[in-house]
Amino acid sequence: MPTDAYGNNFRYQRAEEAVPPPSTPTDAPEPPAGAPPPRALRVLCLHGAYLAGRILAYSLSPVERAFRKRAPHARLELIFPNGLQEYRVAELQARAAADPQFHASLAAELAAIEAFELEHVYMWADNDDSGAHGGRQFHNLPDVLPYVRRLLELHAPVDGVLGMSQGAMVAQLAAAQACAGRGPPLQFALLFGGPRPGWQWQLPELFPEEGLRVHTLLVSGAQDWSHGSRSEPGCHGMAALVAAGYVARRTHADGHTILPKDREEAAELVEEIVDFLLDPAAVVAEYPAREERRVQEAKLKAEREEAENKRKAEEMRLAMKQTQIGGEEGIAALKALGLDPDAYIAQGTSQSTHFDSMSEMLVEGGLEHLVDLLAEGKSLSSWCELHNTIGRNGVMKELKELGIELKDRQKFATLVAKTAKAASAS
Numbered sequence: 477m478p479t480d481a482y483g484n485n486f487r488y489q490r491a492e493e494a495v496p497p498p499s500t501p502t503d504a505p506e507p508p509a510g511a512p513p514p515r516a517l518r519v520l521c522l523h524g525a526y527l528a529g530r531i532l533a534y535s536l537s538p539v540e541r542a543f544r545k546r547a548p549h550a551r552l553e554l555i556f557p558n559g560l561q562e563y564r565v566a567e568l569q570a571r572a573a574a575d576p577q578f579h580a581s582l583a584a585e586l587a588a589i590e591a592f593e594l595e596h597v598y599m600w601a602d603n604d605d606s607g608a609h610g611g612r613q614f615h616n617l618p619d620v621l622p623y624v625r626r627l628l629e630l631h632a633p634v635d636g637v638l639g640m641s642q643g644a645m646v647a648q649l650a651a652a653q654a655c656a657g658r659g660p661p662l663q664f665a666l667l668f669g670g671p672r673p674g675w676q677w678q679l680p681e682l683f684p685e686e687g688l689r690v691h692t693l694l695v696s697g698a699q700d701w702s703h704g705s706r707s708e709p710g711c712h713g714m715a716a717l718v719a720a721g722y723v724a725r726r727t728h729a730d731g732h733t734i735l736p737k738d739r740e741e742a743a744e745l746v747e748e749i750v751d752f753l754l755d756p757a758a759v760v761a762e763y764p765a766r767e768e769r770r771v772q773e774a775k776l777k778a779e780r781e782e783a784e785n786k787r788k789a790e791e792m793r794l795a796m797k798q799t800q801i802g803g804e805e806g807i808a809a810l811k812a813l814g815l816d817p818d819a820y821i822a823q824g825t826s827q828s829t830h831f832d833s834m835s836e837m838l839v840e841g842g843l844e845h846l847v848d849l850l851a852e853g854k855s856l857s858s859w860c861e862l863h864n865t866i867g868r869n870g871v872m873k874e875l876k877e878l879g880i881e882l883k884d885r886q887k888f889a890t891l892v893a894k895t896a897k898a899a900s901a902s
Contacts, residue, residue: 478561478602480561480599480602481602481603481604481615482578482604484563484567484568484571485563485564485567486561486562486563486599487561487562487563488560488561488562488619489558489560489561489562491557491623491626491627491630515551515633516551516552516553517550517551517552517553517635517753518553518555518631518633518634518635519552519553519554519555519634519635519636519637519638519666519753520555520557520627520628520631520634520636520637520638520647520650521533521536521554521555521556521557521637521638521639521643522557522559522600522637522638522639522640522642522643522644522646522647523556523558523559523598523640523643524585524640524641524642524643524669525585525599525600525641525642526563526568526582526585526589526597526598526599527585527588527589527597527598528558528592528594528596528597528598529556529557529558529598530556530592530594531588531592531594532556532640532643533554533556534592535640535733535734535735536554536638536734538735538742538746539746539749539750539753540552540554542746542747542749542750543750543753543754546747546750546754547750547754550754552753554638555631555634557627558596558598559598559599559600559601559642559643560598560599560600560601560619560620560623561598561599561600561601561602562596562597562598563596563597563598563599564595564596565589565594565595565596565597566595568582568586568589568597569586569589572586584732585597599642600620600624600642600643600646601614601615601616601617601619601620601642601646602614602615602616603615603642603645605671605672605674611671611672611673611674611675611677611713612645612671612672612673612674612675613674613675613677613678614675614678617675617678617679620646620649621649621653624646624649624650624653624659625650625653625658625659625660628650628659628660628662629660632660633660634660634662635662635663635664636662636663636664636665636666636753636756637650637651637662637664637665637666638665638666638667638668639665639666639667639668639670640668640669640734641668641669641670641671641732642671644667644668644669644670644671644714645670645671645673645675645714647665647666647667648665648667648670648673648688648692648714648717649675649679649682650662650665651665651688651690651692652679652682652683652688652717653682654690655682655688655689655690656681656682658682662690663690663691663756664690664691664692664693664752664753664756665690665691665692665693666692666693666695666749666752666753667692667693667694667695667714668694668695668696668734669695669696669697669700669732669733669734670694670696670714672713672714673713673714673717676717683717686719687716687717687718687719687720687722688717688718688719688722689719689722690718690722691722691723691756691757691759691760692715692718692722692723692724692760693723693724693725693726693749693752693756693759693760694714694715694723694724694725694726695725695726695727695728695734695745695749696725696726696727696728697727697728697729697730697731697732697733697736698727698728698729698730699729699730699731700730700731700732712725721760721761722760723760723763724752724759724760724763724766724767725763725767726745726748728741728742728745729741
């Protein structure tokens, strides 16, 4: 039994046994009377590593629903074959249980496998990141290329290819074969979360210097560091393999996923994907203007958020001032003493004073105590230190509940402060 680059056993399968029925919706409305039935828009969808077509079908279900809503008389067939290399889930789970590093590298896939109760998962190719410039390269291209070409032939005519992660790189290979006349023609490629390419140096005859002339939409997550780097996601390298004027890029806020978690952002991306499926050339042509609008909208959104944050910060500052110095009465009392309330807050904060404790001390006669301290020539910081010490854990409130008078409480506060200083000195 063959073993892949990561040490896992697998079985090669034939293309004929890898393909479930296409996802033709049964609830699609009939075309208008007298109109010929439209040919379905057919897309070959390639899943990620150690996964299966069923999982990708679930991830793309929002796109199918949106397509039916936008184009009720059109037909969309998404075909979800399984990859070339078949793995037994039980073996992967056993290895993950014994190897924490392997488990960590495959955590997301293992969770999906468990959720779908799969017995087998699949890879499209044996590959790793040992290619030129750290890019992804294949170790079994003579097996991969005929397999994908056979899938396209089995389901011809196929209009486009779609791929996620490892499936994205295989989908781009299929597009490259089509452009070179070595496979069925394709109108578009829709690629999600692709790795940094290294395969173009393995097959330079498929990747001309001017780039692939196939309309391509690349979607990636802003937090997707699983492929590429923080400064250059892998899909940027994939975009460079496409001819100018044929590629559009889209980034969402999450990581290595097809759609982001935020519902509003996900719905917006789904609509853009449907736009691309319906008219790839138009979406690519509109990409520069659309991207400029998106940049401007993001800038305006950031400015609005900054203004809102400043407003909230000012409200919080005022609220803290009110809380710390006993409301309007406290403000008036401090001003009567010739003290600036803002300076008081800054001084209190510099002494690591707890806001709740400060409020409690003021309510419980702290202002009277401050007057006494100032009369004795003490500083505001002395008051802050003293009240921070006594105010912890609601001590002032407890003393009041015991019936101890205010002056005695102040003496107790002084005693606590002296004891604390003596303890620290010793």
